Amino acid sequence: MSVDRVVIVGASVAGSRVAAGLRDAGYTGSLALVDPDPDAPYDRPPLSKQVLSGDWDPERVSLGSAEQWEARRHVAAATSLDPALRVLRLDSGEELPYDRLVLACGALPRTLPGMPRPGVHVVRTLADSLRLRDDLDRIGTGKLVIVGGGFVGAEVASTARARGIGVTLVEAAATPLAGLLGEEAAAELALLHADNGVRLLGGAPVAGLVGDLEVTGVRLLDGTTLPADAVVVGVGVRPATDWLAGSGIPLDADGGVLCDEHCAVDADRTV
Incomplete structure:
Protein backbone atom coordinates (compact mmCIF):
# COMPACT_ATOMS: atom_id res chain seq x y z
CA MET A 1 0.00 0.00 0.00
CA SER A 2 1.31 3.43 -0.84
CA VAL A 3 1.47 5.97 1.97
CA ASP A 4 0.26 9.42 0.98
CA ARG A 5 -0.98 10.82 4.31
CA VAL A 6 0.94 10.73 7.59
CA VAL A 7 -0.51 12.38 10.70
CA ILE A 8 1.67 12.86 13.79
CA VAL A 9 -0.05 13.48 17.13
CA GLY A 10 2.41 15.45 19.21
CA ALA A 11 4.81 18.15 18.04
CA SER A 12 7.47 17.93 20.72
CA VAL A 13 10.87 16.22 20.32
CA ALA A 14 9.56 12.85 19.11
CA GLY A 15 6.94 14.25 16.75
CA SER A 16 9.23 16.85 15.24
CA ARG A 17 12.02 14.31 14.77
CA VAL A 18 9.64 11.96 12.98
CA ALA A 19 8.57 14.78 10.66
CA ALA A 20 12.16 15.73 9.91
CA GLY A 21 13.18 12.09 9.51
CA LEU A 22 10.42 11.35 7.03
CA ARG A 23 11.43 14.26 4.82
CA ASP A 24 15.11 13.39 5.11
CA ALA A 25 14.27 9.83 4.04
CA GLY A 26 12.54 11.10 0.91
CA TYR A 27 8.89 10.95 1.92
CA THR A 28 6.97 13.40 -0.31
CA GLY A 29 3.38 12.79 0.76
CA SER A 30 1.05 14.80 2.98
CA LEU A 31 2.33 15.40 6.50
CA ALA A 32 0.38 16.86 9.42
CA LEU A 33 1.49 17.75 12.97
CA VAL A 34 -1.19 17.93 15.68
CA ASP A 35 -0.51 19.55 19.05
CA PRO A 36 -2.49 22.01 21.21
CA ASP A 37 0.68 23.84 22.30
CA PRO A 38 1.03 26.87 19.99
CA ASP A 39 4.74 27.18 20.80
CA ALA A 40 5.74 23.64 19.85
CA PRO A 41 8.13 22.21 18.85
CA TYR A 42 10.81 23.10 21.38
CA ASP A 43 13.30 21.45 23.72
CA ARG A 44 11.97 21.00 27.26
CA PRO A 45 15.05 20.62 29.54
CA PRO A 46 15.99 24.33 29.36
CA LEU A 47 12.49 25.35 30.55
CA SER A 48 13.37 24.79 34.21
CA LYS A 49 16.88 26.20 33.83
CA GLN A 50 18.01 28.68 31.16
CA VAL A 51 14.55 29.90 30.12
CA LEU A 52 13.32 30.15 33.72
CA SER A 53 16.40 32.09 34.75
CA GLY A 54 16.06 34.45 31.80
CA ASP A 55 19.48 33.51 30.41
CA TRP A 56 17.90 32.24 27.19
CA ASP A 57 15.28 33.83 25.00
CA PRO A 58 12.37 31.46 24.28
CA GLU A 59 13.32 31.31 20.59
CA ARG A 60 16.55 29.54 21.50
CA VAL A 61 14.75 26.34 22.52
CA SER A 62 12.96 25.94 19.17
CA LEU A 63 13.37 22.61 17.40
CA GLY A 64 12.24 23.94 14.05
CA SER A 65 8.92 24.58 12.39
CA ALA A 66 6.26 22.76 10.43
CA GLU A 67 7.09 24.91 7.43
CA GLN A 68 10.62 23.60 7.12
CA TRP A 69 9.26 20.02 7.04
CA GLU A 70 6.49 21.01 4.61
CA ALA A 71 3.93 19.89 7.17
CA ARG A 72 0.52 21.29 7.96
CA ARG A 73 0.39 22.39 11.60
CA HIS A 74 -2.86 21.91 13.54
CA VAL A 75 -2.87 23.80 16.86
CA ALA A 76 -5.54 21.59 18.36
CA ALA A 77 -5.96 18.60 20.64
CA ALA A 78 -6.84 15.12 19.46
CA THR A 79 -10.21 14.09 20.87
CA SER A 80 -10.94 10.68 19.36
CA LEU A 81 -9.68 8.12 16.91
CA ASP A 82 -11.50 5.81 14.50
CA PRO A 83 -8.92 3.25 13.35
CA ALA A 84 -11.42 1.45 11.12
CA LEU A 85 -12.03 4.61 9.08
CA ARG A 86 -8.49 5.89 9.68
CA VAL A 87 -9.78 9.24 10.89
CA LEU A 88 -8.43 11.41 13.71
CA ARG A 89 -10.84 13.94 15.21
CA LEU A 90 -9.68 17.21 16.78
CA ASP A 91 -11.25 19.60 19.28
CA SER A 92 -11.27 22.20 16.50
CA GLY A 93 -13.93 20.13 14.76
CA GLU A 94 -11.54 18.98 12.05
CA GLU A 95 -11.32 15.36 10.94
CA LEU A 96 -7.97 14.22 9.56
CA PRO A 97 -7.85 11.09 7.40
CA TYR A 98 -4.54 9.22 7.44
CA ASP A 99 -2.67 6.27 5.99
CA ARG A 100 -0.23 6.18 8.90
CA LEU A 101 -0.76 7.68 12.34
CA VAL A 102 2.17 8.36 14.68
CA LEU A 103 1.39 8.56 18.41
CA ALA A 104 3.95 10.95 19.90
CA CYS A 105 1.48 12.61 22.24
CA GLY A 106 3.77 12.76 25.26
CA ALA A 107 2.62 13.31 28.82
CA LEU A 108 0.61 15.58 31.08
CA GLY A 234 6.64 18.55 40.11
CA VAL A 235 5.16 15.19 41.05
CA GLY A 236 5.57 13.40 37.75
CA VAL A 237 3.55 12.96 34.59
CA ARG A 238 1.03 10.61 33.04
CA PRO A 239 0.58 9.60 29.40
CA ALA A 240 -1.54 12.06 27.39
CA THR A 241 -3.72 9.29 26.03
CA ASP A 242 -7.20 9.93 27.50
CA TRP A 243 -8.46 10.71 23.99
CA LEU A 244 -7.71 7.13 22.88
CA ALA A 245 -10.48 5.71 25.12
CA GLY A 246 -12.85 3.61 23.04
CA SER A 247 -10.54 3.54 20.03
CA GLY A 248 -9.43 -0.06 20.48
CA ILE A 249 -5.79 1.04 20.81
CA PRO A 250 -4.43 -1.09 23.69
CA LEU A 251 -3.32 0.82 26.79
CA ASP A 252 -1.68 -0.38 29.98
CA ALA A 253 -2.96 0.37 33.47
CA ASP A 254 -1.19 3.75 33.53
CA GLY A 255 -2.45 4.82 30.10
CA GLY A 256 0.67 3.99 28.14
CA VAL A 257 0.22 2.66 24.61
CA LEU A 258 1.08 -1.05 24.28
CA CYS A 259 3.16 -1.73 21.20
CA ASP A 260 5.35 -4.44 19.68
CA GLU A 261 9.13 -4.57 19.38
CA HIS A 262 8.94 -2.25 16.38
CA CYS A 263 6.92 0.37 18.34
CA ALA A 264 3.87 -0.50 16.24
CA VAL A 265 0.37 -0.79 17.63
CA ASP A 266 -1.09 -1.90 14.34
CA ALA A 267 1.70 -2.32 11.80
CA ASP A 268 -0.64 -1.35 8.98
CA ARG A 269 -1.88 1.89 10.46
CA THR A 270 -0.50 3.16 13.75
CA VAL A 271 2.95 3.56 15.30
Missing part, protein backbone atom coordinates in the same frame (compact mmCIF):
# COMPACT_ATOMS: atom_id res chain seq x y z
CA PRO A 109 1.82 16.79 34.49
CA ARG A 110 0.23 15.25 37.54
CA THR A 111 -1.43 17.78 39.81
CA LEU A 112 -2.59 18.23 43.40
CA PRO A 113 -6.20 18.66 44.54
CA GLY A 114 -7.24 22.30 44.25
CA MET A 115 -5.31 22.97 41.05
CA PRO A 116 -5.33 25.10 39.00
CA ARG A 117 -5.00 28.00 41.41
CA PRO A 118 -3.23 31.37 41.17
CA GLY A 119 0.35 31.08 42.38
CA VAL A 120 0.57 27.31 41.75
CA HIS A 121 2.66 26.14 38.81
CA VAL A 122 3.71 23.12 36.84
CA VAL A 123 6.64 23.31 34.41
CA ARG A 124 5.77 21.33 31.31
CA THR A 125 5.40 23.88 28.51
CA LEU A 126 7.19 27.01 27.42
CA ALA A 127 4.19 29.04 28.55
CA ASP A 128 4.41 27.35 31.99
CA SER A 129 8.05 28.38 32.30
CA LEU A 130 7.37 31.99 31.34
CA ARG A 131 4.41 32.23 33.76
CA LEU A 132 6.57 30.90 36.57
CA ARG A 133 9.35 33.32 35.67
CA ASP A 134 6.91 36.21 35.93
CA ASP A 135 5.68 34.91 39.29
CA LEU A 136 9.22 34.63 40.62
CA ASP A 137 9.66 38.28 39.64
CA ARG A 138 6.50 39.04 41.59
CA ILE A 139 7.55 37.35 44.82
CA GLY A 140 11.04 38.87 44.78
CA THR A 141 12.95 37.27 47.65
CA GLY A 142 9.83 35.65 49.09
CA LYS A 143 9.03 32.00 49.77
CA LEU A 144 8.75 29.28 47.12
CA VAL A 145 7.62 25.77 48.03
CA ILE A 146 8.41 23.02 45.54
CA VAL A 147 6.41 19.80 45.84
CA GLY A 148 8.42 16.96 44.34
CA GLY A 149 12.17 16.45 44.41
CA GLY A 150 12.71 15.04 40.93
CA PHE A 151 14.75 16.65 38.19
CA VAL A 152 12.28 19.45 37.48
CA GLY A 153 11.90 20.28 41.17
CA ALA A 154 15.67 20.26 41.69
CA GLU A 155 16.31 22.48 38.68
CA VAL A 156 13.63 24.99 39.67
CA ALA A 157 15.04 25.04 43.21
CA SER A 158 18.52 25.85 41.90
CA THR A 159 17.24 28.54 39.56
CA ALA A 160 15.09 30.15 42.25
CA ARG A 161 17.94 30.16 44.78
CA ALA A 162 20.14 31.96 42.24
CA ARG A 163 17.52 34.72 42.31
CA GLY A 164 17.69 34.98 46.10
CA ILE A 165 14.32 33.29 46.70
CA GLY A 166 13.80 31.21 49.83
CA VAL A 167 13.12 27.64 48.69
CA THR A 168 11.61 24.70 50.55
CA LEU A 169 11.64 21.44 48.61
CA VAL A 170 9.16 18.82 49.83
CA GLU A 171 9.51 15.16 48.87
CA ALA A 172 7.38 12.21 49.95
CA ALA A 173 10.37 9.84 49.78
CA ALA A 174 13.06 10.02 52.43
CA THR A 175 15.63 11.26 49.89
CA PRO A 176 14.80 12.81 46.51
CA LEU A 177 15.71 10.69 43.48
CA ALA A 178 16.90 7.75 45.59
CA GLY A 179 14.69 5.35 43.66
CA LEU A 180 16.19 6.48 40.37
CA LEU A 181 19.81 7.18 41.23
CA GLY A 182 20.39 5.05 44.32
CA GLU A 183 20.82 6.14 47.92
CA GLU A 184 24.47 7.20 47.66
CA ALA A 185 24.05 9.53 44.68
CA ALA A 186 20.77 10.88 46.05
CA ALA A 187 22.43 11.71 49.37
CA GLU A 188 25.11 13.70 47.54
CA LEU A 189 22.44 15.64 45.67
CA ALA A 190 20.67 16.36 48.96
CA LEU A 191 23.91 17.83 50.26
CA LEU A 192 24.13 20.04 47.18
CA HIS A 193 20.63 21.33 47.92
CA ALA A 194 21.64 22.12 51.50
CA ASP A 195 24.84 23.85 50.39
CA ASN A 196 22.74 25.97 48.04
CA GLY A 197 20.46 27.10 50.86
CA VAL A 198 17.48 24.92 49.93
CA ARG A 199 15.41 23.67 52.87
CA LEU A 200 14.86 20.00 52.04
CA LEU A 201 12.05 18.07 53.71
CA GLY A 202 12.20 14.37 52.92
CA GLY A 203 9.60 11.84 53.99
CA ALA A 204 6.99 14.61 53.98
CA PRO A 205 3.86 13.69 52.00
CA VAL A 206 1.64 16.63 51.03
CA ALA A 207 -2.00 16.80 52.13
CA GLY A 208 -3.00 19.78 50.01
CA LEU A 209 -2.75 23.46 49.21
CA VAL A 210 -3.65 26.32 51.53
CA GLY A 211 -5.39 29.54 50.50
CA ASP A 212 -8.89 30.48 49.40
CA LEU A 213 -8.21 32.36 46.16
CA GLU A 214 -4.45 32.49 45.81
CA VAL A 215 -2.12 29.94 47.32
CA THR A 216 -0.66 30.89 50.69
CA GLY A 217 0.96 27.62 51.69
CA VAL A 218 1.28 23.86 51.46
CA ARG A 219 -0.10 21.57 54.15
CA LEU A 220 1.72 18.34 54.94
CA LEU A 221 0.07 15.13 56.12
CA ASP A 222 1.50 15.65 59.61
CA GLY A 223 -0.46 18.93 59.85
CA THR A 224 2.49 21.26 59.26
CA THR A 225 1.77 24.24 57.01
CA LEU A 226 4.59 25.66 54.92
CA PRO A 227 3.97 29.33 54.05
CA ALA A 228 4.38 30.05 50.34
CA ASP A 229 4.18 33.04 48.05
CA ALA A 230 4.25 30.61 45.11
CA VAL A 231 4.24 26.83 44.69
CA VAL A 232 5.71 24.60 42.01
CA VAL A 233 4.30 21.09 41.68
Whole structure:
Protein backbone atom coordinates (compact mmCIF):
# COMPACT_ATOMS: atom_id res chain seq x y z
CA MET A 1 0.00 0.00 0.00
CA SER A 2 1.31 3.43 -0.84
CA VAL A 3 1.47 5.97 1.97
CA ASP A 4 0.26 9.42 0.98
CA ARG A 5 -0.98 10.82 4.31
CA VAL A 6 0.94 10.73 7.59
CA VAL A 7 -0.51 12.38 10.70
CA ILE A 8 1.67 12.86 13.79
CA VAL A 9 -0.05 13.48 17.13
CA GLY A 10 2.41 15.45 19.21
CA ALA A 11 4.81 18.15 18.04
CA SER A 12 7.47 17.93 20.72
CA VAL A 13 10.87 16.22 20.32
CA ALA A 14 9.56 12.85 19.11
CA GLY A 15 6.94 14.25 16.75
CA SER A 16 9.23 16.85 15.24
CA ARG A 17 12.02 14.31 14.77
CA VAL A 18 9.64 11.96 12.98
CA ALA A 19 8.57 14.78 10.66
CA ALA A 20 12.16 15.73 9.91
CA GLY A 21 13.18 12.09 9.51
CA LEU A 22 10.42 11.35 7.03
CA ARG A 23 11.43 14.26 4.82
CA ASP A 24 15.11 13.39 5.11
CA ALA A 25 14.27 9.83 4.04
CA GLY A 26 12.54 11.10 0.91
CA TYR A 27 8.89 10.95 1.92
CA THR A 28 6.97 13.40 -0.31
CA GLY A 29 3.38 12.79 0.76
CA SER A 30 1.05 14.80 2.98
CA LEU A 31 2.33 15.40 6.50
CA ALA A 32 0.38 16.86 9.42
CA LEU A 33 1.49 17.75 12.97
CA VAL A 34 -1.19 17.93 15.68
CA ASP A 35 -0.51 19.55 19.05
CA PRO A 36 -2.49 22.01 21.21
CA ASP A 37 0.68 23.84 22.30
CA PRO A 38 1.03 26.87 19.99
CA ASP A 39 4.74 27.18 20.80
CA ALA A 40 5.74 23.64 19.85
CA PRO A 41 8.13 22.21 18.85
CA TYR A 42 10.81 23.10 21.38
CA ASP A 43 13.30 21.45 23.72
CA ARG A 44 11.97 21.00 27.26
CA PRO A 45 15.05 20.62 29.54
CA PRO A 46 15.99 24.33 29.36
CA LEU A 47 12.49 25.35 30.55
CA SER A 48 13.37 24.79 34.21
CA LYS A 49 16.88 26.20 33.83
CA GLN A 50 18.01 28.68 31.16
CA VAL A 51 14.55 29.90 30.12
CA LEU A 52 13.32 30.15 33.72
CA SER A 53 16.40 32.09 34.75
CA GLY A 54 16.06 34.45 31.80
CA ASP A 55 19.48 33.51 30.41
CA TRP A 56 17.90 32.24 27.19
CA ASP A 57 15.28 33.83 25.00
CA PRO A 58 12.37 31.46 24.28
CA GLU A 59 13.32 31.31 20.59
CA ARG A 60 16.55 29.54 21.50
CA VAL A 61 14.75 26.34 22.52
CA SER A 62 12.96 25.94 19.17
CA LEU A 63 13.37 22.61 17.40
CA GLY A 64 12.24 23.94 14.05
CA SER A 65 8.92 24.58 12.39
CA ALA A 66 6.26 22.76 10.43
CA GLU A 67 7.09 24.91 7.43
CA GLN A 68 10.62 23.60 7.12
CA TRP A 69 9.26 20.02 7.04
CA GLU A 70 6.49 21.01 4.61
CA ALA A 71 3.93 19.89 7.17
CA ARG A 72 0.52 21.29 7.96
CA ARG A 73 0.39 22.39 11.60
CA HIS A 74 -2.86 21.91 13.54
CA VAL A 75 -2.87 23.80 16.86
CA ALA A 76 -5.54 21.59 18.36
CA ALA A 77 -5.96 18.60 20.64
CA ALA A 78 -6.84 15.12 19.46
CA THR A 79 -10.21 14.09 20.87
CA SER A 80 -10.94 10.68 19.36
CA LEU A 81 -9.68 8.12 16.91
CA ASP A 82 -11.50 5.81 14.50
CA PRO A 83 -8.92 3.25 13.35
CA ALA A 84 -11.42 1.45 11.12
CA LEU A 85 -12.03 4.61 9.08
CA ARG A 86 -8.49 5.89 9.68
CA VAL A 87 -9.78 9.24 10.89
CA LEU A 88 -8.43 11.41 13.71
CA ARG A 89 -10.84 13.94 15.21
CA LEU A 90 -9.68 17.21 16.78
CA ASP A 91 -11.25 19.60 19.28
CA SER A 92 -11.27 22.20 16.50
CA GLY A 93 -13.93 20.13 14.76
CA GLU A 94 -11.54 18.98 12.05
CA GLU A 95 -11.32 15.36 10.94
CA LEU A 96 -7.97 14.22 9.56
CA PRO A 97 -7.85 11.09 7.40
CA TYR A 98 -4.54 9.22 7.44
CA ASP A 99 -2.67 6.27 5.99
CA ARG A 100 -0.23 6.18 8.90
CA LEU A 101 -0.76 7.68 12.34
CA VAL A 102 2.17 8.36 14.68
CA LEU A 103 1.39 8.56 18.41
CA ALA A 104 3.95 10.95 19.90
CA CYS A 105 1.48 12.61 22.24
CA GLY A 106 3.77 12.76 25.26
CA ALA A 107 2.62 13.31 28.82
CA LEU A 108 0.61 15.58 31.08
CA PRO A 109 1.82 16.79 34.49
CA ARG A 110 0.23 15.25 37.54
CA THR A 111 -1.43 17.78 39.81
CA LEU A 112 -2.59 18.23 43.40
CA PRO A 113 -6.20 18.66 44.54
CA GLY A 114 -7.24 22.30 44.25
CA MET A 115 -5.31 22.97 41.05
CA PRO A 116 -5.33 25.10 39.00
CA ARG A 117 -5.00 28.00 41.41
CA PRO A 118 -3.23 31.37 41.17
CA GLY A 119 0.35 31.08 42.38
CA VAL A 120 0.57 27.31 41.75
CA HIS A 121 2.66 26.14 38.81
CA VAL A 122 3.71 23.12 36.84
CA VAL A 123 6.64 23.31 34.41
CA ARG A 124 5.77 21.33 31.31
CA THR A 125 5.40 23.88 28.51
CA LEU A 126 7.19 27.01 27.42
CA ALA A 127 4.19 29.04 28.55
CA ASP A 128 4.41 27.35 31.99
CA SER A 129 8.05 28.38 32.30
CA LEU A 130 7.37 31.99 31.34
CA ARG A 131 4.41 32.23 33.76
CA LEU A 132 6.57 30.90 36.57
CA ARG A 133 9.35 33.32 35.67
CA ASP A 134 6.91 36.21 35.93
CA ASP A 135 5.68 34.91 39.29
CA LEU A 136 9.22 34.63 40.62
CA ASP A 137 9.66 38.28 39.64
CA ARG A 138 6.50 39.04 41.59
CA ILE A 139 7.55 37.35 44.82
CA GLY A 140 11.04 38.87 44.78
CA THR A 141 12.95 37.27 47.65
CA GLY A 142 9.83 35.65 49.09
CA LYS A 143 9.03 32.00 49.77
CA LEU A 144 8.75 29.28 47.12
CA VAL A 145 7.62 25.77 48.03
CA ILE A 146 8.41 23.02 45.54
CA VAL A 147 6.41 19.80 45.84
CA GLY A 148 8.42 16.96 44.34
CA GLY A 149 12.17 16.45 44.41
CA GLY A 150 12.71 15.04 40.93
CA PHE A 151 14.75 16.65 38.19
CA VAL A 152 12.28 19.45 37.48
CA GLY A 153 11.90 20.28 41.17
CA ALA A 154 15.67 20.26 41.69
CA GLU A 155 16.31 22.48 38.68
CA VAL A 156 13.63 24.99 39.67
CA ALA A 157 15.04 25.04 43.21
CA SER A 158 18.52 25.85 41.90
CA THR A 159 17.24 28.54 39.56
CA ALA A 160 15.09 30.15 42.25
CA ARG A 161 17.94 30.16 44.78
CA ALA A 162 20.14 31.96 42.24
CA ARG A 163 17.52 34.72 42.31
CA GLY A 164 17.69 34.98 46.10
CA ILE A 165 14.32 33.29 46.70
CA GLY A 166 13.80 31.21 49.83
CA VAL A 167 13.12 27.64 48.69
CA THR A 168 11.61 24.70 50.55
CA LEU A 169 11.64 21.44 48.61
CA VAL A 170 9.16 18.82 49.83
CA GLU A 171 9.51 15.16 48.87
CA ALA A 172 7.38 12.21 49.95
CA ALA A 173 10.37 9.84 49.78
CA ALA A 174 13.06 10.02 52.43
CA THR A 175 15.63 11.26 49.89
CA PRO A 176 14.80 12.81 46.51
CA LEU A 177 15.71 10.69 43.48
CA ALA A 178 16.90 7.75 45.59
CA GLY A 179 14.69 5.35 43.66
CA LEU A 180 16.19 6.48 40.37
CA LEU A 181 19.81 7.18 41.23
CA GLY A 182 20.39 5.05 44.32
CA GLU A 183 20.82 6.14 47.92
CA GLU A 184 24.47 7.20 47.66
CA ALA A 185 24.05 9.53 44.68
CA ALA A 186 20.77 10.88 46.05
CA ALA A 187 22.43 11.71 49.37
CA GLU A 188 25.11 13.70 47.54
CA LEU A 189 22.44 15.64 45.67
CA ALA A 190 20.67 16.36 48.96
CA LEU A 191 23.91 17.83 50.26
CA LEU A 192 24.13 20.04 47.18
CA HIS A 193 20.63 21.33 47.92
CA ALA A 194 21.64 22.12 51.50
CA ASP A 195 24.84 23.85 50.39
CA ASN A 196 22.74 25.97 48.04
CA GLY A 197 20.46 27.10 50.86
CA VAL A 198 17.48 24.92 49.93
CA ARG A 199 15.41 23.67 52.87
CA LEU A 200 14.86 20.00 52.04
CA LEU A 201 12.05 18.07 53.71
CA GLY A 202 12.20 14.37 52.92
CA GLY A 203 9.60 11.84 53.99
CA ALA A 204 6.99 14.61 53.98
CA PRO A 205 3.86 13.69 52.00
CA VAL A 206 1.64 16.63 51.03
CA ALA A 207 -2.00 16.80 52.13
CA GLY A 208 -3.00 19.78 50.01
CA LEU A 209 -2.75 23.46 49.21
CA VAL A 210 -3.65 26.32 51.53
CA GLY A 211 -5.39 29.54 50.50
CA ASP A 212 -8.89 30.48 49.40
CA LEU A 213 -8.21 32.36 46.16
CA GLU A 214 -4.45 32.49 45.81
CA VAL A 215 -2.12 29.94 47.32
CA THR A 216 -0.66 30.89 50.69
CA GLY A 217 0.96 27.62 51.69
CA VAL A 218 1.28 23.86 51.46
CA ARG A 219 -0.10 21.57 54.15
CA LEU A 220 1.72 18.34 54.94
CA LEU A 221 0.07 15.13 56.12
CA ASP A 222 1.50 15.65 59.61
CA GLY A 223 -0.46 18.93 59.85
CA THR A 224 2.49 21.26 59.26
CA THR A 225 1.77 24.24 57.01
CA LEU A 226 4.59 25.66 54.92
CA PRO A 227 3.97 29.33 54.05
CA ALA A 228 4.38 30.05 50.34
CA ASP A 229 4.18 33.04 48.05
CA ALA A 230 4.25 30.61 45.11
CA VAL A 231 4.24 26.83 44.69
CA VAL A 232 5.71 24.60 42.01
CA VAL A 233 4.30 21.09 41.68
CA GLY A 234 6.64 18.55 40.11
CA VAL A 235 5.16 15.19 41.05
CA GLY A 236 5.57 13.40 37.75
CA VAL A 237 3.55 12.96 34.59
CA ARG A 238 1.03 10.61 33.04
CA PRO A 239 0.58 9.60 29.40
CA ALA A 240 -1.54 12.06 27.39
CA THR A 241 -3.72 9.29 26.03
CA ASP A 242 -7.20 9.93 27.50
CA TRP A 243 -8.46 10.71 23.99
CA LEU A 244 -7.71 7.13 22.88
CA ALA A 245 -10.48 5.71 25.12
CA GLY A 246 -12.85 3.61 23.04
CA SER A 247 -10.54 3.54 20.03
CA GLY A 248 -9.43 -0.06 20.48
CA ILE A 249 -5.79 1.04 20.81
CA PRO A 250 -4.43 -1.09 23.69
CA LEU A 251 -3.32 0.82 26.79
CA ASP A 252 -1.68 -0.38 29.98
CA ALA A 253 -2.96 0.37 33.47
CA ASP A 254 -1.19 3.75 33.53
CA GLY A 255 -2.45 4.82 30.10
CA GLY A 256 0.67 3.99 28.14
CA VAL A 257 0.22 2.66 24.61
CA LEU A 258 1.08 -1.05 24.28
CA CYS A 259 3.16 -1.73 21.20
CA ASP A 260 5.35 -4.44 19.68
CA GLU A 261 9.13 -4.57 19.38
CA HIS A 262 8.94 -2.25 16.38
CA CYS A 263 6.92 0.37 18.34
CA ALA A 264 3.87 -0.50 16.24
CA VAL A 265 0.37 -0.79 17.63
CA ASP A 266 -1.09 -1.90 14.34
CA ALA A 267 1.70 -2.32 11.80
CA ASP A 268 -0.64 -1.35 8.98
CA ARG A 269 -1.88 1.89 10.46
CA THR A 270 -0.50 3.16 13.75
CA VAL A 271 2.95 3.56 15.30
